[in-house]
Amino acid sequence: MRIFSGIQPTGRKHLGNYIGAISQYVDLQEQGDPAIYCVVDLHAITVKYDPAELRERLYDTTAILLASGLDPEDCILFRQSDVPEHTELTWLLAGTATSHGDLNRMHQFKEKSVKQRELVSAGLFFYPALMAADILAYNADLVPVGDDQRQHLELARQIATNFNNRFGDTFTVPEWRIPEVGARIMDLKNPDQKMSTTSDNPAGTVYVLEDPKAIEKKFKSATTDSGSEVRRALDKPGISNLIEILSVVSGRSMEQVEADFEGQQYGSFKVAVAEAVIEYLRPVQEKYSELRADEAALEAALGAGAEKASAIAGPIVAAARDKMGLGRPVA
Ligand code: TYM
Numbered sequence: 282m283r284i285f286s287g288i289q290p291t292g293r294k295h296l297g298n299y300i301g302a303i304s305q306y307v308d309l310q311e312q313g314d315p316a317i318y319c320v321v322d323l324h325a326i327t328v329k330y331d332p333a334e335l336r337e338r339l340y341d342t343t344a345i346l347l348a349s350g351l352d353p354e355d356c357i358l359f360r361q362s363d364v365p366e367h368t369e370l371t372w373l374l375a376g377t378a379t380s381h382g383d384l385n386r387m388h389q390f391k392e393k394s395v396k397q398r399e400l401v402s403a404g405l406f407f408y409p410a411l412m413a414a415d416i417l418a419y420n421a422d423l424v425p426v427g428d429d430q431r432q433h434l435e436l437a438r439q440i441a442t443n444f445n446n447r448f449g450d451t452f453t454v455p456e457w458r459i460p461e462v463g464a465r466i467m468d469l470k471n472p473d474q475k476m477s478t479t480s481d482n483p484a485g486t487v488y489v490l491e492d493p494k495a496i497e498k499k500f501k502s503a504t505t506d507s508g509s510e511v512r513r514a515l516d517k518p519g520i521s522n523l524i525e526i527l528s529v530v531s532g533r534s535m536e537q538v539e540a541d542f543e544g545q546q547y548g549s550f551k552v553a554v555a556e557a558v559i560e561y562l563r564p565v566q567e568k569y570s571e572l573r574a575d576e577a578a579l580e581a582a583l584g585a586g587a588e589k590a591s592a593i594a595g596p597i598v599a600a601a602r603d604k605m606g607l608g609r610p611v612a
Contacts, residue, residue, distance in 0.1 A: 282312065282313065282314055282422045282423055283313060283314055283315065283317070283419060283420060283421045283422050283423070283453075284309050284312070284313035284314075284315075284316040284317065284421060284422070284423050284424070284425065285316075285317045285318075285319070285415065285416050285419050285421035285423075285424055285455075286302065286305075286306060286317075286318055286319070286424055286425050286426060287318070287319040287320070287321040287324070287361070287412065287415050288302060288303070288318070288319075288320060288321065288342060288346070289320075289321050289324055289325050289342075290320050290321070290322055290325055290335065290338040290339040290341070290342040290343075291325045291328075291330070291338060291478065293341070293478060293488045293489070293490065294341075294342060294345050294488065294489045294490075295466075295476055295477070295478060295486050295487060295488050295489065296466055296476060296486075296487040296488070296489065296526070296558065296562075297427065297465075297466035297475060297476035297477070298427075298489070299349070299489050299562070299565075300460075300463040300466055300526070300529050300530075301426070301427025301428070301460065301463055301464055301465070301466060302425065302426060302427050303345070303346065303349050304349070304463075304529075305425035305458065305460060306318050306346070306349075306351060306356075306425060307349055307350040307351060309423075309425055309458075310350075310351060310352065310355045310356040311355050313356060315356060315357050315589075316355070316356040316357070317356065317357045317359075317419055317421070317590060317593070318346065318351060318356055318357065318358050318359075319358075319359055319360070319361050319415060319590070320339055320342050320343055320346070320358075320359070320360050320361065320583075321361045321411075321412075321415065322335060322339055322360055322361050322362050323361045323362050323367060323368065323411060324361070324408060324411060324412070325338075326404065327402055327404040327405040327407075327408050328393065328397060328402075328405065329397070329399065329400075339360060340573060340576055340579050341573065343358070343360075343579050343582070343583060344569055344572040344573035344579060345489055345490070345565065345569060346358060347568075347572050347579075347582070348564075348565045348566075348567075348568035348569040348572055349565050353582050353585065353586060357586050357589045357590050357593075358582060358583065358586045359583055359586030359587040359589070359590045360583045360586075360587060361415065363583065363584070363587035363590075363591075364418075364587055364590050364591050364594055366414075366418050366591070366594040366595060366597075366598040367411065367414050367415055367418060367594075368411075368414075369598060369602075370414035370417065370418050370594075370598050370601065371407065371410050371411045371413075371414040373414075373598075373601055373602065373605060373607075374410055374413055374414055374417070374440050374444065375407065375410045377443075377444065377447060377448075377605065378440045378441075378443035378444040378447065379410050379413070379436075379440050379443070383436055383439065384406055384407070384409060384410065384436075385406075386432075387408075387409055387432060387433070387436070388432055389408070389409075389429070389432070389433070390405060390406055390408065390409075393405060394406075396479065409433045409436050409437070410440070412433050412437060413433075413436060413437035413440040413441070416437050416455050417437065417440070417441055417444075417452045417453070417455075417597075418593075418594040418597055418598055419590075419593050419594060419597065420452060420453040420597055421453065421455050422453055422455060422456060423455065423456050423457075423458050424437075424455050424456070424457050424458065425457075425458040425459075426457055426458070426459060427459065427460075427464050427465060427466075428459050428464035428465040429465065429475055430457070431457065431459065434455070434457040437455060438454050438455060441453065441454045441455070442454055444601070448601070448604040448605060449604060451600060451601050451604055452597075452601070462525055462528055462529055462535065463525060463526075463528075463529040466522065466525070466526060467518060467519075467522040468480050468482070468485035468486065469484065469485045469486070469487065469499055469500065469502075469503040469504065469519075469522070470482040470484050470485030470502075470503070470504050471485055471504065472503075472504055472518035472519040472521075472522045473518055484499055484502060485499075487499050487500075487558065489562055489565060489566075490565075490566060490569060491562075493559045493563075496555055496558055496559050496562075497552070497555040497556075497559065499555075500523075500551050500552070500554050500555035500558065501548075501551055501552065501555065503519060503523060503551060504519045505517075505519040505520050505523075505547050505551075506519060506520065508520075509546065509547065511524065511538075511539060511542035511543070511545060511547070511550050512524075512539045513525075513535065513539070520547070520550075523550065523551065523554050524538050524539060526554055526558065527553065527554045527557055530557045530558055530560075530561035531557050531561075599611065
C-alpha cells in the first residue's frame with residue numbers, strides 16, 4: 282500500500298496538525314510501500330510570503346516531523362520543490378482533467394481568498410490541482426489527512442478518474458484516511474472554528490513547540506459553556522473539543538474520559554487536559570532543538586528523500602505525458 286501526504290511549511294505547526302496528521306504519518310510509516318511525506322513549499326507560495334522566511338519555516342517543519350518520529354529509513358521525506366514532476370503534472374491535469382467549476386466550489390479557496398488583502402493569485406485557485414498532482418504522481422493508495430482536506434481529496438479522486446476515462450488507466454484513485462477521533466481539533470477560544478495558525482485570537486491555538494506554561498494558560502482560559510458536566514453535547518462545543526483532545530493524547534476513549542471526570546468541575550478538567558497535552562508534546566519538544574540546529578543534516582535528509590521520490594514520480598509522470606501525446610513517443 283503506497284501512502285502519501287503533504288504538510289505546508291507555513292506558520293507554526295499546531296496541535297490540530299499534530300493530532301490530525303503528523304501522528305498518523307508516524308503510525309503509518311512502516312506500513313507504507315513506501316510511505317511518502319512531502320513538505321509542500323510550492324503550496325505555500327500561493328499566499329503572500331517572504332522567501333527567506335519560507336526557508337526557515339521549511340526547516341522548522343522538517344525538524345518537527347523528524348522530532349515526531351518520522352525516520353528517513355522507514356519513509357521518504359522530501360521538499361516538494363525539489364521534484365519538478367509535481368509542477369509538470371499539475372499542468373497536465375489542469376489542462377485535461379480538472380474543471381474550472383470544481384475548483385470554484387472549493388471551500389478553502391473561498392475562505393482563503395477573502396482573507397487576502399492584496400492579490401488573490403491564480404495559484405491559490407490552482408492549489409487543489411497541485412495537491413492532486415502530489416498524490417497522483419506517486420500512484421498513492423492512501424492519503425492520511427485531517428477532516429478539512431476531505432473536499433480536496435474528493436477532487437483528487439475525480440481528477441484521477443477523469444484522466445483515466447479520457448486517456449486509459451494511468452492513475453490510482455486514492456482513498457483518504459481521516460482519524461475517527463481528532464480529525465478536526467477546534468480553536469480553544471472559538472470552538473465553532475477549527476484550530477489554525479490564521480485564527481483571530483492567538484489564545485485559541487496551541488503550538489507543538491509552545492512553552493508548557495503558555496500551553497497551560499491557554500487550556501485554563503479555553504472557552505466552555507455555562508453548564509458544569511464534563512460530557513459531549515452539540516451545545517457544548519468547547520467541552521466536547523477538550524474531551525476529544527484528552528482522549529487522543531491520553532489514549533483513552535471519549536466515554537472513558539467522561540466517566541473519569543464525572544462530577545468534577547470544568548476547572549480541574551481543563552488543568553488535566555493541559556497536563557496531558559504538555560506530556561504528549563514533551564518528547565517532540567525535547568528532540569526538536571538539536572535537529573533544527575543542524576540545517577546541513579536537514580538538507581542532506583531532504584536531498585536523499587527527493588532522490589527517492591523522483592525515482593518513483595519520474596516514470597509515472599512520463600507515462601501520463603506519453604498517453605497525452607506529448608513529447609517523444611515512448612517505445
Ligand atoms: P496543512 O499544512 O494545512 O495541514 C497539514 C495537515 O494537518 C491537518 N489539520 C488538522 N487536523 C485536525 N484538526 C485541525 N484543526 C487541523 N488543521 C490542519 C490537515 O488536514 C492536514 O492533513 N493542502 C494540505 C497539504 C497538502 C497535501 C497534499 C495533503 C498538499 N498536498 C497531498 C495531502 C496530500 C494542507 O494545507 O495541509
